[in-house]
Amino acid sequence: MNERDGFERRLQEARAKRGLDKPADGQKGLPAGSWGVGFRAGIEVVSALAVGVGVGVGLDRWLGTWPWLFLLFFVVGAVAGVLNVYRMFSPPRRRP
Amino acid sequence: MAAEGKAIDALHQFQLAPVLGEFGEQYMFSQSALFMVAAVVCITALMVLGMARGAVVPGRLQSLAEASYEFVHDLVVGQVGDEGKKFFPFVFCLFMFVLFGNLLGLIPYAFTFTSHIAVTFALAALVFVLVTIVGLVIHGTHFFSYFFPEGAPKLLAPLIIPIEIISYLSRPVSLSVRLFANMVAGHVMLIVFATFVVMIGSAGVIGYFGAVLPLAINVILVGFELLVAFLQAYVFAILTSIYLHDAVHLH
Known part of the structure; x- marks a missing residue:
């Protein structure tokens, strides 16, 4: 029995070292080629920025406050883009 | 090279035109819609014909059907967890639709409907709406705590909430783009190099030798595009699963 436990433990360690075990969650399942990651990061930033600009311009048109909300949401969109990229690489958040 | 009044027309291949004559004109039935129908027919044929015999030792078609089923099943359960089984049909449909759209588009003279932002954004919007509804149904109003991480200082709420909301809204955009x-x-790269083959090849005997290089590049590109077609369908499916995981578990 003791022998068996030791084997399981060593197998676990070896698998972890080789990265064979599936990660529990997070974006680990995605392909990790440098081109793919770079392209994905770029799209994350650009799309968040685009959404921020879109929201800002839309609110400005509605409220007639051009260009202030556009400027505000441009910055917010940029921060959201950086946050998206940060989440791509950060370890998964803890469960509540 | 392109200065002889005939520039490389790389974007013409993405133009929509009515097909099937009278019927297409009347109902605005474009080649994009035609290939969507073709993709659905192919997927249905693969699953129905593949599993018709249900042999213990699967044949070629049955192995393909089983392999695609198991691939998506493992992907969804691996990302979302056991609750993910409920969403398997949805993710499977998305994956197969995108995969067949990408692959059918590689056949010469075929049209790639996934090369239109209208199509991909519609798919991504579907995912976005479904994920939001799932989050709301499972967690009720507690779902909105997604936009404000636990333990963050209350003072920063006016800053964090807009950022989180925009980050959330950017998901369908990044997914579709x-x-x-x-x-x-x-497809632009494929047609550019294909045009080079014709242009250089028309320069006489020396041209025939010169045209070999872009032709070789195109052969490699087709293989690369097969990889991209599969990879992008996979990425679409796995990101859908990740979003579903977020909606089911909230963080």
Whole structure:
């Protein structure tokens, strides 16, 4: 029995070292080629920025406050883009 | 090279035109819609014909059907967890639809419907709406705590909430633009190098030798595009699963 436990433990360690075990969650399942990651990061930033600009311009048109909300949401969109990229690489958040 | 009044027309291949004569004119039935129908027919044929015999030792078609089923099943359960089984049909449909759209588009004279942002954004919007509804149904109003991480200082709420909301809204945009941009870029490259083959090849005997190089590049590109077609369908499916995981578990 003791022998068996030791084997399981060593197998676990070896698998972890080789990265064979599936990660529990997070974006680990995605392909990790440098081109793919770079392209994905770029799209994350650009799309968040685009959404921020879109929201800002839309609110400005509605409220007639051009260009202030556009400027505000441009910055917010940029921060959201950086946050998206940060989440791509950060370890998964803890469960509540 | 392109200065002889005939520039490389790389974007013509993405133009929509009515097909099937009278019927297409009347109902605005474009080649995009035709290939969507073709994709659905192919997927249905693969699953129905593949599993018709249900042999213990699967044949070629049955192995393909089983392999695609198991691939998506493992993907969804691996990302979302056991609750993910409920969403398997949805993710499977998305994956197969995108995969067949990408692959059918690689056949010469075929049309790639995933190269239109309207199509990919519609798919991404579907995912976005479904994920939001799932989150709301499972967690009720507690779902909105997604936009404000636990333990963050209350003072920063006016700063964090807009950022989190925009980050959340950017998901369908990045999801659709990624697929769309990959397919457009691949097909533009293919047609540019194919045009080089014709242009250089028309320069006489020396041209025949010169045209071999872009032709070789195109052969490699087709293989690369096969990889991209599969990879982008996979990325679309796995990101859908990740979003579903977020909606089911909230963080």
